[in-house]
Amino acid sequence: MLNFLPRAERPSVPPLPMDSRPKVRISRREGFNAAHQLCDPVRSDEENRRMYGKCVNLHGHNYVVEVVVTGEIDPATGYLMDLKQLSDLMASQIIETVDHRNLNTDIPWLRDRIPTAENLAVAFWDRLQPHLPESSLHTVRVYETEKSWAECSVDD
Numbered sequence: 001m002l003n004f005l006p007r008a009e010r011p012s013v014p015p016l017p018m019d020s021r022p023k024v025r026i027s028r029r030e031g032f033n034a035a036h037q038l039c040d041p042v043r044s045d046e047e048n049r050r051m052y053g054k055c056v057n058l059h060g061h062n063y064v065v066e067v068v069v070t071g072e073i074d075p076a077t078g079y080l081m082d083l084k085q086l087s088d089l090m091a092s093q094i095i096e097t098v099d100h101r102n103l104n105t106d107i108p109w110l111r112d113r114i115p116t117a118e119n120l121a122v123a124f125w126d127r128l129q130p131h132l133p134e135s136s137l138h139t140v141r142v143y144e145t146e147k148s149w150a151e152c153s154v155d156d
């Protein structure tokens with residue numbers, strides 16, 4: 001039954017400890033267009049074709065990158081982080097470098113990785129993490145199509 005006693009007459013309830021309070025997260029989504037092909041340079045054409053099917057051919061995607069940041073709300077601003085700052089960071093560390101590029105050949109920090117969505121998520125995490133407050137980066141999710149994504153994430 002609901003308690004309609006005036007606030008002053010209710011028994012006082014201690015505040016929840018910090019770690020059982022609901023977590024606050026914010027997210028920013030940005031897009032870029034790029035080309036890639038899935039092939040492992042140490043394998044034969046035939047093996048690559050067997051493993052990756054038609055993805056061995058150079059083709060493009062309209063990628064979407066979604067970054068989730070967690071932390072405490074700053075009482076002074078009401079923000080966990082200014083999303084414009086997160087957007088600028090995604091632009092400078094990821095989007096401006098990869099947009100309209102060939103992910104297999106054009107990006108020094110993607111060399112030696114087969115540019116699957118999984119590997120992109122890990123590489124993008126490594127680009128962002130040093131520039132964010134410690135332990136604040138929660139998830140980097142890369143959509144290769146509307147139906148498929150891969151993410152790099154911390155456990156809750």
Ligand code: NI
Pocket residue numbers: 036055059060061144
């Ligand atoms: Ni593809």
